[in-house]
Amino acid sequence: xxxxxxxxxxxxxxxxxxxxxxxxxxxxxxxxxxxxxxxxxxxxxxxxxxxxxxxxxxxxxxxxxxxxxxxxxxxxxxxxxxxxxxxxxxxxxxxxxxxxxxxxxx
Numbered sequence: 001x002x003x004x005x006x007x008x009x010x011x012x013x014x015x016x017x018x019x020x021x022x023x024x025x026x027x028x029x030x031x032x033x034x035x036x037x038x039x040x041x042x043x044x045x046x047x048x049x050x051x052x053x054x055x056x057x058x059x060x061x062x063x064x065x066x067x068x069x070x071x072x073x074x075x076x077x078x079x080x081x082x083x084x085x086x087x088x089x090x091x092x093x094x095x096x097x098x099x100x101x102x103x104x105x106x
Contacts, residue, residue, distance in 0.1 A: 005030050006062065013079040015064060023065025028057075035059045044072075 006029045014024040039045050039055035054075045061070040 011064075011078065015067075015074065015078050017065075017067065021065070023067060026061055026064040026070075028061045031056060031060050 006027050008025065008027050011024050011026065014022040016022050035056055036052075039052055039059075042051070042055060044051045045055065054072050057075045057078075058070055058072045061075070064070050064074070067074065
């Protein structure tokens, strides 16, 4: 059984880069424990715990339009509705996968 670890998403408002190109479609992978634990030592998270979401998204978004690499500066510029829907989509997929594994006993 192959485990799906990457999911496509579409941002409702997209992300406009410096040249004005709008990026809506992306791909993100499931977050692992390190994605949630390692950012806890980041000074930005220690100063503002809400920043954890920004760092997690930057770690798990593997593609956004034609942008070569998504980092925290890009995630910071996403419209809140877009970034939250991507995060909720990833978290929901992870939860669904874990529930299915628990039900199947594996």
